[in-house]
Amino acid sequence: MTQTMVESRPGTATAQAPAGEGQARSREAVLRVFRGDASGGSEVEYRVPVAPGMVVLDAIHWIQAHRAPDLAVRWNCKAAKCGSCSAEVNGKPSLMCKTRLDHFAQDRTISVRPMKTFPIIKDLVTDVSWNYEVNKRIPPFKPRPGADWRWQQSDVDRVQEFRKCIECFLCQDVCHVLRTHELKHQFAGPRFFVRIAGLEMHPMDGEDRSGFLKDHAGIGLCNITKCCTEVCPESITITDNAIIPLKERVVDWFYDPLRMVWRKLTGR
Amino acid sequence: MEKYETHEHDVLVIGAGGAGLRATIEAAHQGVSVGLVCKSLLGKAHTVMAEGGVAAALAHVDPQDGWETHFRDTMKGGSFLNHWRMAQIHAQESPDRVRELEHWGALFDRTQDGRILQRAFGGHTWKRLAHVGDRTGLEMIRTLQDQVVHLGVPVYMECTITRLFTEGGRIAGAMAYWRESGRFVVFRAKAVVIATGGVGKSYKVTSNSWEYSGDGQTLAYEAGAELIDLEFVQFHPTGMVWPPGVMGLLVTEGVRGEGGILRNAKGERFMWKYLPEARRHEYAVDEDEARRWVEAAVENRQTDDKRPPELSTRDNVARAIYTEVREGRGTPHGGAYLDISYLPAERVQRKLPSMYHQFMELADVDITQQPMEVGPTMHYMMGGIRVDPDTASSTVPGLYAAGEAAAGLHGANRLGGNSLSDLLVFGRRAGLSAAQYAKALASNPRLDEREIEREAGETLAPFERTSGESPYDVHRDLQTCMDRHVGIFRVQEDLELGLKTLATLKERARKVRVEGTRLYNPGWHLARDLANMITVSEGITRGALLRKESRGAHSRLDHPSMDPALGKVNFCVSRAGEEMKVAATPLPEMPAELRYLFEMAKEKVG
Numbered sequence: 027m028t029q030t031m032v033e034s035r036p037g038t039a040t041a042q043a044p045a046g047e048g049q050a051r052s053r054e055a056v057l058r059v060f061r062g063d064a065s066g067g068s069e070v071e072y073r074v075p076v077a078p079g080m081v082v083l084d085a086i087h088w089i090q091a092h093r094a095p096d097l098a099v100r101w102n103c104k105a106a107k108c109g110s111c112s113a114e115v116n117g118k119p120s121l122m123c124k125t126r127l128d129h130f131a132q133d134r135t136i137s138v139r140p141m142k143t144f145p146i147i148k149d150l151v152t153d154v155s156w157n158y159e160v161n162k163r164i165p166p167f168k169p170r171p172g173a174d175w176r177w178q179q180s181d182v183d184r185v186q187e188f189r190k191c192i193e194c195f196l197c198q199d200v201c202h203v204l205r206t207h208e209l210k211h212q213f214a215g216p217r218f219f220v221r222i223a224g225l226e227m228h229p230m231d232g233e234d235r236s237g238f239l240k241d242h243a244g245i246g247l248c249n250i251t252k253c254c255t256e257v258c259p260e261s262i263t264i265t266d267n268a269i270i271p272l273k274e275r276v277v278d279w280f281y282d283p284l285r286m287v288w289r290k291l292t293g294r
Numbered sequence: 295m296e297k298y299e300t301h302e303h304d305v306l307v308i309g310a311g312g313a314g315l316r317a318t319i320e321a322a323h324q325g326v327s328v329g330l331v332c333k334s335l336l337g338k339a340h341t342v343m344a345e346g347g348v349a350a351a352l353a354h355v356d357p358q359d360g361w362e363t364h365f366r367d368t369m370k371g372g373s374f375l376n377h378w379r380m381a382q383i384h385a386q387e388s389p390d391r392v393r394e395l396e397h398w399g400a401l402f403d404r405t406q407d408g409r410i411l412q413r414a415f416g417g418h419t420w421k422r423l424a425h426v427g428d429r430t431g432l433e434m435i436r437t438l439q440d441q442v443v444h445l446g447v448p449v450y451m452e453c454t455i456t457r458l459f460t461e462g463g464r465i466a467g468a469m470a471y472w473r474e475s476g477r478f479v480v481f482r483a484k485a486v487v488i489a490t491g492g493v494g495k496s497y498k499v500t501s502n503s504w505e506y507s508g509d510g511q512t513l514a515y516e517a518g519a520e521l522i523d524l525e526f527v528q529f530h531p532t533g534m535v536w537p538p539g540v541m542g543l544l545v546t547e548g549v550r551g552e553g554g555i556l557r558n559a560k561g562e563r564f565m566w567k568y569l570p571e572a573r574r575h576e577y578a579v580d581e582d583e584a585r586r587w588v589e590a591a592v593e594n595r596q597t598d599d600k601r602p603p604e605l606s607t608r609d610n611v612a613r614a615i616y617t618e619v620r621e622g623r624g625t626p627h628g629g630a631y632l633d634i635s636y637l638p639a640e641r642v643q644r645k646l647p648s649m650y651h652q653f654m655e656l657a658d659v660d661i662t663q664q665p666m667e668v669g670p671t672m673h674y675m676m677g678g679i680r681v682d683p684d685t686a687s688s689t690v691p692g693l694y695a696a697g698e699a700a701a702g703l704h705g706a707n708r709l710g711g712n713s714l715s716d717l718l719v720f721g722r723r724a725g726l727s728a729a730q731y732a733k734a735l736a737s738n739p740r741l742d743e744r745e746i747e748r749e750a751g752e753t754l755a756p757f758e759r760t761s762g763e764s765p766y767d768v769h770r771d772l773q774t775c776m777d778r779h780v781g782i783f784r785v786q787e788d789l790e791l792g793l794k795t796l797a798t799l800k801e802r803a804r805k806v807r808v809e810g811t812r813l814y815n816p817g818w819h820l821a822r823d824l825a826n827m828i829t830v831s832e833g834i835t836r837g838a839l840l841r842k843e844s845r846g847a848h849s850r851l852d853h854p855s856m857d858p859a860l861g862k863v864n865f866c867v868s869r870a871g872e873e874m875k876v877a878a879t880p881l882p883e884m885p886a887e888l889r890y891l892f893e894m895a896k897e898k899v900g
């Protein structure tokens with residue numbers, strides 16, 4: 027084993043077999059992958075040889091290379107950094123590049139399906155363009171006039187959390203307001219509350235998005251179930267740190283008369 | 295009524311990474327019509343993965359820093375094969391470009407006095423990399439992306455450009471297909487900016503994604519542009535080596551910037567052994583000094599102690615690790631140990647959060663407690679499209695290039711952090727020049743219907759074949775060939791064999807067959823990308839054959855030293871009919887006032 031790996035560094039004499047081939051014939055995983063498009067489809071079973079540390083995305087790539095070259099899937103980084111490879115693995119919204127095969131019981135079939143909340147294009151690829159449309163409507167960063175561009179790390183620790191978002195849209199996929207109630211036209215979804223929180227809590231930002239949050243982003247529709255927080259691969263505490271403070275802002279802005287007067291006077 | 299969906303723009307930007315986005319913003323600011331095309335969804339380009347930081351001589355942490363030192367470091371790092379003017383512009387303009395990002399909303403980590411914090415990186419004399427933990431690229435791409443979105447620029451996502459059209463030698467437009475539907479799109483454009491990134495997918499062990507198939511270099515080459523320096527392929531010293539599925543994934547140089555120590559299986563800290571004599575004085579003399587430097591960095595204070603030897607340039611560290619492994623001192627999975635666990639766990643988690651999670655989740659290694667195992671991985675392409683330093687224009691009128699797809703700034707080896715700054719500086723210049731060119735153009739170039747038809751036919755050909763190999767098989771063999779014959783250490787016979795293999799691969803790629811329909815079909819997409827990978831791989835190999843010396847990232851075992859004569863030329867690849875032509879072209883000479891900067895510092899030029 028050691029030897030194979032040594033020789034597989036670039037520039038050396040022997041190339042290594044692709045992950046999953048050759049070395050670890052001993053174990054196979056059984057995947058049931060959704061195959062189909064807008065006109066319908068079904069799960070297809072594939073048996074995939076397993077290598078140590080293998081993730082679901084590796085298995086999908088193996089299937090493409092050996093069984094189904096036209097199997098559609100999105101991916102880029104393979105390191106949970108780009109948010110491309112979102113799918114539902116055994117019903118759980120997950121990044122395929124981060125979901126290890128050895129976390130499932132050996133004898134269990136692993137089902138891999140596209141995100142349900144978005145219209146299917148083909149196989150594991152869905153049409154997520156709605157998210158890009160929502161994003162366009164969010165009032166952008168607007169620096170306060172005359173701002174001094176100095177602040178302490180402690181001032182931005184909180185807002186940096188929101189900026190970790192890799193736009194995998196798994197939180198959008200799981201949120202019942204979008205998934206079950208299909209209120210896409212009224213509700214921006216957790217991803218965009220995270221984004222708005224990132225703008226609102228930016229130390230230099232001078233824009234006010236309370237009206238947008240209430241009337242266009244539909245923040246009132248969120249009933250704090252925290253399902254979004256549970257699936258976030260970046261461990262962003264979406265509900266507690268982003269949504270709840272934003273809800274409070276909206277309440278403050280629209281319903282607290284003293285603050286309203288103060289804000290009118292100070293322009294904030 | 296046109297047969298294919300058609301769009302018209304003054305400037306078409308291909309690629310939505312840092313370079314393409316920055317070019318788009320600048321062109322849009324000039325008031326011309328801009329279209330932006332990318333193969334993936336917006337925000338998923340390689341730039342999003344960049345971890346360590348963006349290099350700019352802001353001098354927030356080390357007040358001694360300035361553009362002159364950044365310039366010198368870049369030239370030395372590139373073994374003086376860089377285009378001096380690009381290195382100068384880059385060093386002078388990157389601070390403004392970073393500050394501009396901040397004004398667009400980017401939130402960098404802070405110094406104690408509230409300014410942008412900078413960290414140390416290999417080959418940089420001073421702490422120079424502005425960063426956001428280890429997700430700098432994410433912050434950068436989101437900030438740029440938001441600018442583009444709010445400028446209202448149309449973004450053609452998941453759309454792959456397969457050909458550039460010219461009329462009378464100047465740019466006229468481009469052809470693409472939607473990855474989703476497989477349908478064709480024609481773009482009419484007065485100017486095109488190529489910002490498509492690199493070619494990592496020619497190698498198996500790489501930190502690069504499927505997008506890096508050398509598309510931009512090939513598009514330019516086929517349109518008649520010159521490519522230079524293709525033999526300079528950067529192998530990043532620290533990729534993951536275990537487990538197999540993540541082999542090649544990047545471990546940011548930020549780990550070493552924060553104090554990470556490299557040891558071999560015998561526990562020896564080997565980097566001192568590999569420091570080039572000429573540079574030894576720039577590094578700590580012993581473990582004590584290196585430790586004091588790290589302590590000062592942790593406490594955010596100035597020090598006269600020199601940096602640890604792990605912060606040598608990438609080419610050097612990659613060869614060191616490779617050599618340790620080859621000589622039998624490798625770790626169980628064939629790498630070296632990289633250890634940061636001696637620092638407080640809290641600091642490691644705060645400064646390197648994604649590395650912490652990457653190792654925890656994918657390799658079951660807790661980097662706050664145990665060392666990582668790392669080894670070289672193909673990472674970056676120094677070579678690419680030859681551009682004019684001031685305007686970023688290629689040798690084809692109307693064609694511009696920036697970012698990893700362009701060449702010249704980094705010479706024989708890129709310093710870490712110099713890519714993100716490259717994207718901003720030259721992305722902006724490319725967008726500006728392309729817009730100016732488009733505005734000045736008297737007449738609209740015309741597209742030739744026959745060329746459009748020919749391109750459509752060629753792209754669809756793999757569906758027509760009833761026999762032929764799967765593109766995945768040819769791709770695998772290409773990667774094996776490049777890993778094996780055109781890797782870190784090169785020799786004549788290997789390279790010749792590589793070239794021969796590439797010729798057969800080219801034939802095989804022409805005959806691949808794809809299954810299924812045109813709807814989101816990765817096999818078909820790969821079939822198309824393969825041809826580009828092979829073209830650039832051939833350029834890499836031909837350049838490597840001719841460069842009978844070792845310089846920067848290019849190491850010839852059969853020619854282990856530098857040849858001063860070869861230090862004065864770039865190998866330039868261009869198309870002559872169906873053949874690839876390679877010629878030595880003279881490197882522009884550095885003017886006296888810049889040479890003087892080296893003399894002042896008592897450093898040798900060349």
Ligand SMILES: Cc1cc2nc3c(=O)[nH]c(=O)nc-3n(C[C@H](O)[C@H](O)[C@H](O)COP(=O)(O)OP(=O)(O)OC[C@H]3O[C@@H](n4cnc5c(N)ncnc54)[C@H](O)[C@@H]3O)c2cc1C
Binds near residue numbers: 312313340490492712
């Ligand atoms: C893991 C990793 C970490 C890194 N860390 C750092 C770092 O800390 N500091 C640093 O300075 N550098 C770093 N780099 C290098 C740096 O990130 C890249 O060199 C840089 O981001 C490239 O930017 P770009 O704009 O040239 O291309 P990219 O960001 O790769 O964008 C290329 C774009 O072109 C598009 N494209 C490609 N082909 C086509 C086509 N045929 N048609 C349409 N569109 C196309 C793609 O879809 C994409 O949008 C890192 C690289 C990696 C892989």
Ligand code: SF4
Binds near residue numbers: 202247255
């Ligand atoms: S907490 Fe709100 S946003 Fe999150 S899943 Fe529940 S309802 Fe949706």
Ligand code: SF4
Binds near residue numbers: 194195198217
């Ligand atoms: S908030 Fe988390 S789950 Fe939602 S898109 Fe961002 S990274 Fe994904």
Ligand code: FES
Binds near residue numbers: 101107110111
């Ligand atoms: S491939 Fe980037 S997050 Fe999975």
